[in-house]
Amino acid sequence: MLMLCIFQPSPHMSAGFGVLIMMIAQMHFGDSSRSLDVFSSVALLMCLYAIMQESWRMAYLDELTxxxxxxxxxxxxxxxxxxxxxxxLDVDHFKKFNDNFGHDTGDAVLRMIASKMSEVSGGGSAYRYGGEEFSIVFTGKYASDARPHLEELRKSIASSPFVINRVSRRKDDERTMPRKSKSVTVTISIGIADSSGEISSPWDVLKLSDKALYRAKKLGRNRVIV
Incomplete structure (x- = not known):
């Protein structure tokens, strides 16, 4: 199990190793029950580890991003x-990406945003909250301290061209025509709040940041508001 903790194999790899160990043990030890029992136990532990790892991934990680x-x-x-x-954080005009270019393009936008968020500076931890909404948590920082890092993130996303590849078809022809590429700008709006006031829980802080996000959108989007 120590080896599993160090190398952290994928669930499929762990299960595969477990089955492989069982096969090798059976071929090598035959009817030697004690040795076979040891290898069987190791194989079982690896399979259980794979199941637990996959269950954790499904419960705690967003599949898309x-x-x-x-x-x-x-x-x-x-x-x-x-x-x-x-x-x-909220993706500006996200519905237009789905409506104009399809849900696959919308998913690609969300993955791009998530990739940028995972590299946010300042020690922030990124989460997908739901739909086109995301959250970043900075521990030990005031909103004023976190804001420059969020501004850097916003500018990084806005300055990164997002290329959309579209397949066109003639109305009277089912054959696929060459792909047409289009570069568009993706922007985000961000609302932030901290726990320095008389706030009872992180959920209350989140509600305040959500209100700040709403103000950012009302003021024209593509901005950070405290």
Whole structure:
């Protein structure tokens, strides 16, 4: 099990190793029950580890973006205290991406945003909250301290051209025509709040950051509002 903790193989790899160990043990030891029992136990542990790892991944990681999901954020909130900042992010005009270019393009936009968020500076932890909404938590920071890192994230996303490849077809022809590429700009709006006031829980801080996000959208989007 120590080896599993160090190397952290994928669930499929762990299960595969377990089956392989069982086969090798059976071929090598035959009817030697004691040795076979040891290898069988190791194989069983590896299979159980694979099941537990996959269950954790399904429960705590967002399948589309690979970011920790809302359940992971909920557990984070249960352990938080003292000073922290919570940011709520929303993709501007996200519905237009789905309506104009299809849901596959919308999914690609979300994956791009998540990739940028996973590299946020300042020690922020990124989560997918749901739909086109995301959250970033900064522990030990005031909103004013976290804001420059969020501005950097916003500018990075806005300055990164997003290329959409579209397949066109003639109305009277079912053959696929060459792909047409189009570069568009993706922007995000961000609302932030911290726990420095008289706030009872991280969820209250999140509500304040959500209100700040709403103000950011009302003021024209593509901005960070405290």
């Amino acid at each position: 690979g970011l920790p999901a809302r359940r992971a954020l909920r557990e984070k909130f249960q352990k938080m205290g003292g000073l922290y900042t919570v940011a709520m």
